[in-house]
Amino acid sequence: MTDMAELPPEPSSWLSDRELRQVRSELPILYVNVVPVRTHATGQISEVGLLLRADEGVMSRALVAGRVLFHETIREALIRNLEKDLGLAALPRIPLSPTPFAIAEYFPTQGFGTFFDARQHAVALSYVVAIDGECEPSQNALDIVWLSPEEAATDDVAAEMAGGQHVLLRHALAHCGVLPA
Amino acid sequence: MTDMAELPPEPSSWLSDRELRQVRSELPILYVNVVPVRTHATGQISEVGLLLRADEGVMSRALVAGRVLFHETIREALIRNLEKDLGLAALPRIPLSPTPFAIAEYFPTQGFGTFFDARQHAVALSYVVAIDGECEPSQNALDIVWLSPEEAATDDVAAEMAGGQHVLLRHALAHCGVLPA
Amino acid sequence: MTDMAELPPEPSSWLSDRELRQVRSELPILYVNVVPVRTHATGQISEVGLLLRADEGVMSRALVAGRVLFHETIREALIRNLEKDLGLAALPRIPLSPTPFAIAEYFPTQGFGTFFDARQHAVALSYVVAIDGECEPSQNALDIVWLSPEEAATDDVAAEMAGGQHVLLRHALAHCGVLPA
Amino acid sequence: MTDMAELPPEPSSWLSDRELRQVRSELPILYVNVVPVRTHATGQISEVGLLLRADEGVMSRALVAGRVLFHETIREALIRNLEKDLGLAALPRIPLSPTPFAIAEYFPTQGFGTFFDARQHAVALSYVVAIDGECEPSQNALDIVWLSPEEAATDDVAAEMAGGQHVLLRHALAHCGVLPA
Numbered sequence: 001m002t003d004m005a006e007l008p009p010e011p012s013s014w015l016s017d018r019e020l021r022q023v024r025s026e027l028p029i030l031y032v033n034v035v036p037v038r039t040h041a042t043g044q045i046s047e048v049g050l051l052l053r054a055d056e057g058v059m060s061r062a063l064v065a066g067r068v069l070f071h072e073t074i075r076e077a078l079i080r081n082l083e084k085d086l087g088l089a090a091l092p093r094i095p096l097s098p099t100p101f102a103i104a105e106y107f108p109t110q111g112f113g114t115f116f117d118a119r120q121h122a123v124a125l126s127y128v129v130a131i132d133g134e135c136e137p138s139q140n141a142l143d144i145v146w147l148s149p150e151e152a153a154t155d156d157v158a159a160e161m162a163g164g165q166h167v168l169l170r171h172a173l174a175h176c177g178v179l180p181a
Numbered sequence: 182m183t184d185m186a187e188l189p190p191e192p193s194s195w196l197s198d199r200e201l202r203q204v205r206s207e208l209p210i211l212y213v214n215v216v217p218v219r220t221h222a223t224g225q226i227s228e229v230g231l232l233l234r235a236d237e238g239v240m241s242r243a244l245v246a247g248r249v250l251f252h253e254t255i256r257e258a259l260i261r262n263l264e265k266d267l268g269l270a271a272l273p274r275i276p277l278s279p280t281p282f283a284i285a286e287y288f289p290t291q292g293f294g295t296f297f298d299a300r301q302h303a304v305a306l307s308y309v310v311a312i313d314g315e316c317e318p319s320q321n322a323l324d325i326v327w328l329s330p331e332e333a334a335t336d337d338v339a340a341e342m343a344g345g346q347h348v349l350l351r352h353a354l355a356h357c358g359v360l361p362a
Numbered sequence: 363m364t365d366m367a368e369l370p371p372e373p374s375s376w377l378s379d380r381e382l383r384q385v386r387s388e389l390p391i392l393y394v395n396v397v398p399v400r401t402h403a404t405g406q407i408s409e410v411g412l413l414l415r416a417d418e419g420v421m422s423r424a425l426v427a428g429r430v431l432f433h434e435t436i437r438e439a440l441i442r443n444l445e446k447d448l449g450l451a452a453l454p455r456i457p458l459s460p461t462p463f464a465i466a467e468y469f470p471t472q473g474f475g476t477f478f479d480a481r482q483h484a485v486a487l488s489y490v491v492a493i494d495g496e497c498e499p500s501q502n503a504l505d506i507v508w509l510s511p512e513e514a515a516t517d518d519v520a521a522e523m524a525g526g527q528h529v530l531l532r533h534a535l536a537h538c539g540v541l542p543a
Numbered sequence: 544m545t546d547m548a549e550l551p552p553e554p555s556s557w558l559s560d561r562e563l564r565q566v567r568s569e570l571p572i573l574y575v576n577v578v579p580v581r582t583h584a585t586g587q588i589s590e591v592g593l594l595l596r597a598d599e600g601v602m603s604r605a606l607v608a609g610r611v612l613f614h615e616t617i618r619e620a621l622i623r624n625l626e627k628d629l630g631l632a633a634l635p636r637i638p639l640s641p642t643p644f645a646i647a648e649y650f651p652t653q654g655f656g657t658f659f660d661a662r663q664h665a666v667a668l669s670y671v672v673a674i675d676g677e678c679e680p681s682q683n684a685l686d687i688v689w690l691s692p693e694e695a696a697t698d699d700v701a702a703e704m705a706g707g708q709h710v711l712l713r714h715a716l717a718h719c720g721v722l723p724a
Contacts, residue, residue: 042256043275075223094224174533355714405637437585456586
């Protein structure tokens with residue numbers, strides 16, 4: 001439940017589940033994290049999209065997240081994971097630059113750093129991505145909820161996010177100039 | 182001719198020409214510089230747009246550029262200057278973050294730094310902006326030419342750009358992962 | 363009192379006070395803002411330095427701030443303004459890249475944006491700078507107080523900062539990976 | 544010889560050589576790449592350090608590079624790999640922010656992208672790091688050579704670098720404002 005919000009097992013993994021479990025104890029695993037947003041015509045964020053999911057009866061909100069696969073570019077990983085979590089009609093505007101606005105380091109040790117993932121040491125290249133189309137929650141996400149930047153930055157929303165992702169969300173808001181005063 | 186490529190005098194200046202000339206000798210002037218690009222669906226740059234202009238019979242290629250006006254946000258300045266140089270149908274995707282990929286410092290002293298502008302000390306917040314619509318050269322730009330990243334990075338194109346802007350162009354290509362090897 | 367915390371009038375202004383007042387109503391004024399920090403050997407921030415100042419009997423905390431002067435590079439402006447606010451023995455490590463982590467747009471209109479400066483429209487290139495030496499408050503700063511990232515991010519500290527600078531401070535903490543969960 | 548310049552086998556790997564070879568065919572491997580620099584007091588780069596190494600009789604120049612290990616922070620990985628390649632007295636100033644200036648994606652397929660590494664798909668978080676101390680080449684690096692930014696950007700130096708690293712080097716120079724015109 002406190003894992004990084006990589007909703008479903010990924011469909012096209014290059015590794016079997018057993019192999020992935022093994023390698024997760026030996027190497028940092030490369031991820032992408034995405035804060036999906038809707039924007040005004042000026043490019044300013046109007047809304048932030050958070051996935052709603054239920055794990056063993058506990059509800060939480062999560063960012064789009066998923067692994068980068070072998071021989072996959074970061075652009076391809078962004079597109080694949082956005083399709084996985086937001087559906088095929090989301091029409092994301094993939095960033096012009098592959099440089100992330102932040103690196104989120106998830107450790108499997110509670111309290112070791114800001115971000116926690118019980119399964120693994122994951123390093124997530126993190127992006128804000130504008131979504132122009134329609135989203136539909138896929139697989140085990142219950143819903144996608146769009147919040148104003150003001151709502152998204154509240155302690156209530158933070159309390160509903162797992163693994164420290166509310167810190168990455170607030171960083172994204174600050175980076176885009178909409179962290180509320 | 183070696184000025185920064187702020188093509189026409191700006192329509193809605195808050196200052197008279199005489200006042201602007203005066204203040205240009207006393208303060209750094211805040212600018213935006215934009216590298217307009219077309220992209221593949223993956224967000225990767227397919228083409229770079231350069232303005233073609235003629236000054237006193239000399240042809241040069243230039244980036245989109247213009248001042249930030251009093252009480253204007255950077256987003257508004259980007260939109261206004263893109264409309265000024267590319268027309269009203271260009272449909273630029275204004276960046277999500279106001280943080281520029283580079284700061285270009287233009288000095289009125291040849292050889293003082295990388296960037297030169299005979300008229301002024303200008304500090305340009307610099308962005309790469311994806312263009313989805315149709316561009317038409319406005320006012321004293323003769324044309325807008327779209328080049329592949331490979332062409333845009335050549336020494337031939339560099340030789341046709343004024344004020345050091347080819348360095349900013351190459352930086353933009355590197356930032357977006359398409360500086361040719 | 364709610365002005366950006368550019369503590370004293372700058373010693374070496376190129377403009378008279380009357381001229382500066384005039385130009386401030388006509389053009390955005392270019393500033394640098396700096397979050398001074400002390401670091402562990404790993405580069406991680408251990409403490410954040412805030413200036414304590416009194417304006418007309420009201421105490422506030424502020425970032426290092428000041429104008430970029432005519433024909434001054436951003437590096438020179440950083441060094442000069444750090445010396446002005448932290449003294450000559452501060453030994454700042456000026457950043458390798460002139461690209462700021464954020465742009466803070468201060469408008470003279472309350473509520474127009476995140477940042478407010480009653481005197482002017484100021485656009486501040488914002489940096490985090492490590493301080494290796496000893497600081498002494500200069501001129502009309504009463505003191506420099508060093509806070510842990512946890513303290514610096516509290517609402518109590520935010521309430522003591524003017525013009526929205528606590529938002530820039532929190533952005534700096536997030537950018538450096540020390541925004542508290 | 545065309546591998547990324549991770550000079551020696553790493554001393555403290557968590558995986559046996561056989562296991563590492565196996566996992567390299569299944570997952571992208573997380574690396575750091577570092578452009579070591581010397582700076583003026585203004586923070587401006589004065590020199591760039593390149594490692595000189597010989598592989599099977601072929602000389603090449605390389606950036607500092609190495610893996611991020613399991614449960615290692617990026618800061619720790621930077622320190623460990625800088626010590627590995629530059630020695631214990633290099634006194635690197637580890638960056639304040641963990642956000643890299645670039646992501647270099649190395650693929651084991653010639654021509655697939657800008658960066659090539661015959662051994663693996665490696666994704667390198669890339670940083671510019673100021674070096675204050677003395678460097679000594681360690682293990683199988685023959686030497687560390689310091690070049691001016693002008694020299695470092697030449698085609699001659701590019702021709703001596705493997706795997707596309709000259710593109711990352713030029714990006715670093717542009718990012719720090721010293722890419723030659």
